[in-house]
Amino acid sequence: MEPLNVEHAGRTLRGVLHLPHPNPAPAPAVVLCHGFGGNRIGAGNDFVLLARLLAAQGIACHRFDFAAFGESDGDPADFSVSDQASQLKAVLAQLERNRAIDPDRISVLGFSMGALVAVLAAGDRPLRSLALWAPAGGRLNLPFWEDDWFRDQIREHGRADCNGIAFGQAFLDDLPGVDQFAAARRHQGPVLLAGGTEDGLMRAELIDPYREVWGDRLEEHWIEGMGHGFGTLENRDRMLELSVAFLLRTI
Template identity: 85%
Template sequence: MEPLNVEHAGRTLRGVLHLPHPHPSPAPAVVLCHGLGGNRIGWGNDFVLLSRLLAAQGIACYRFDFAAFGESDGDPLDFSVSDQVSQLKAVLAQLERNRAVAPDRISVLGFSMGALVAVLAAGDRRLRSLALWAPAGGPLNLPFWESFRDEIREHGRADYNGIEFGDAFIDDLRGIDQFAAARRHEGPVLLAGGTEDGLMRDELIDPYREAWGDRLEQHWIEGMGHGFGSLANRDRMFEAALAFLSRTV
């Protein structure tokens, strides 16, 4: 594990690169994208553990903090999904220049908002494969996020479960079309989540099924919500991701 920061729009995005030891040179790689309010450690240390498991399988793994989260620079009021997409593309470009990484063998795994960001990035540039854990709904959830407008007008910011954001996030959602981006991605996809997760309901998932057809693998965990909820569920999600990425990266 070694520090690897990325400069983007005057901000430092802080991250770490896990390399297999010994590792093929160059090695295939996976980038991990955390969800809203998360960071490169992951809830329950899950991104750290997953990175180590990938490295043990000969796959390099890069995990980083999006701007304004974790230890990366940035103002939470500037946060938007489109800006995170731009950050991810900067990360991917830097990894492609890294001599330890095979530039044509890079995949992305994202959770929730990070999964939405991964889909949008894949619509703009080639990725080997996508692993999506419960992708956020984007503009389909706009009515919920619009409910924070009054709070922003009164206080200059919104507070969602202790996560700060402003108008930039809500305004940006209007222009997002994750399903158009999904149709431009030509590689295999894993879609994994829980049967009790509202982000895995049919109206949010069916357009992905239509876009990816037989390139889509689905993995459902009975009774699981948006978070793992238990170590057993976490391990099942890890197993699905590792099996998929070892075949497709």
């Protein structure tokens, strides 16, 4: 594991790169994208575990913090989904220039809002494959984000508080223009979509359009009784197992 930071719009996006040892350079690579308010460690250390599992199978893995989260620079008031997609594309571009990485064999795995961002990036540049853990709904979730409680907080304090995570007007202004399904139509590779049967982000109106766009290129896995978080070590290990197996087949 070694530091790999990326400069984007005057901010340092801090991350680490796990390389296989020995490294059969150039190696295929996966970029991991955390969710809203998360970081490159992942919930319950899952991104660290996943990176180690992939490296042991000969796949490099880059974990990074989006701006304003984890250890990366940035102000939460400036956070938006489109800006995160731009950050991810900058990370991918730098990874392509790394001599240890095969630029034609790069995939992305994202959780929740990170999965939404992964789809948007895949619509703008080719990726080998996508692995999506419970992708966020983007503008389809506007009724939740546009609640008067959040808007009143932004008006009064310049930021809103969502379970201890700050966001600002930039996020709300950006969200109506986010169209993940248009981006999904431009991604030509295989896709893993995995989540829990009790996860509100896995409801039909958020998932059916992906089924229509990707058809038989979409591989779905549902874990019975799991919500938006893993809930149990068994669920976490199952998600890691599914993801590693998919990436080994598709990268």
